[in-house]
Amino acid sequence: MTQPALRRPTWRRVGLTGLALWVATVAVTVGTANTNLIPTVVLLGSFLVPVTFVVWAGQHTDTGELTPALLFSTFVVGGVIGVLGASVLESFLLRPSWWLFLGVGVIEETVKLLALAFVTRRLAHKSVRDGMILGASVGFGFAAFESAGYALTALFTTEGLSLAALVKTELLRGLLAPVGHGLWTAILGGVLFRASSRHRFTVTGRLLAALVGVSLLHGLWDAMHSIAVRGTLVLTGGERYTPTAEGWLVRPSAEQAALMPVLEWAGLALIALVGVGWLIIEWRSARRDAPPRLSWHVPLRGAAG
Known part of the structure; x- marks a missing residue:
């Protein structure tokens, strides 16, 4: 008697199971206070x-060459290389300035692009769509390790450990992950693989332009809170000062407190729409740019010539 085939896990099952386990873990942590x-x-x-x-990417490969091992290596190795490289470069090259967020975008997107090229350098056939999937895998790996750091940082507050701040940080970053690092590196991965040959990657003007564009989206995304604050001050007539016993305290009015998050989320939504639109264009154009498949014609016996 043959053994029944194992059910192949789908991304929906993995996502829902993981979400249920995370919710259960949070509930038990709160209920037992077990740190x-x-x-x-x-x-x-x-x-x-x-x-x-x-998991989703492994079931939507364009060529069949995206093995679990390759996806795992791009996710883990590419993600860790990206996080470490960006951390080193940002600590040495960046200082507080107007261009800080743009510098972060340029450094992180460049490091992720180089990590993707390194991990996939031996891949024989470089399909554009596979490049987008592998690029997204590197980006999501970067986002996962970065989010873990942000969550741990949020846990420690002046009032002690705050599980609520940790959970809030993970929820927010989890919801925004698909339109952040994964999206930006997916775009770069497609452009990189489009300009590649069998054995090497080629730096083209289109790749450099894509790097600049993606870095700009990244920088604007990171700077959107500051942009929203300044926009709120412009639209509401500037800062409001409240006299206190210690001096003057800057305290936002009710109008400012309501307007600022609207501007911030509207800006983030606009950046996400631009990125998703760009990704869709790259994804659809990949079919048109794909090389034609080779066909072999064997002459029939007895045919003339």
């Missing part, structure tokens, strides 16, 4: 969306 469970909350929350994407 030993905090690393589990951090890991499940930070890796849930990125891992779900990797």
Whole structure:
């Protein structure tokens, strides 16, 4: 008697199972006050969306060459290389300035692009769509490790450990992950693979333009909170000062407190729409740019000539 075939996990099943485990872990942590469970909350929350994407990608490959091992290496190796490289370069090259966020965008997107090229350098056939999927895998790996760091940082407050701040950070970053690092590196991956040959990658004007464009989207995304604050001050007539016993305190009015998040989220939505639109254009154009398949014609016996 043959053994029944194992059911292949789908991205929906992986995502829903991971979400249920994360919610259960948060509930048990709150109910028992067991701080030993905090690393589990951090890991499940930070890796849930990125891992779900990797499972989805494995079932939507363009050529069949995206093996689980390759997806795992781009996610983990590419993500870690990206995080480490960006951390080193940002600490040495960036200082507080008007251009800080743009500098972060340029550094992180460049490092992720180089990490993608390194991990996939031996890939024989470089399909544009596979490049987009592998690029997204590197980006989601970067996002997962970065989110774990942000979650741990949010946990420690002046009033002690704050599980609520940790959960809020993971929810927000998890929801925004698909239109952040994964999206930007997916675009770069498609452009990189489009300009590649069998054995090497080629730096083209289109690739450099894509790097500049993606870095700009990244920089604007990171700067949107500051942009929203300044926009609110412009639209409402400037800062409001409230006299206190210690001096003057800047305190936003009710109008300013309501307007600022609207401007911030509207700006983030606009950046996300631009990025998603760009991704769709690259994805659809990949079919038109794909090389024709070779066909072999064997002459029939007895045919003339």
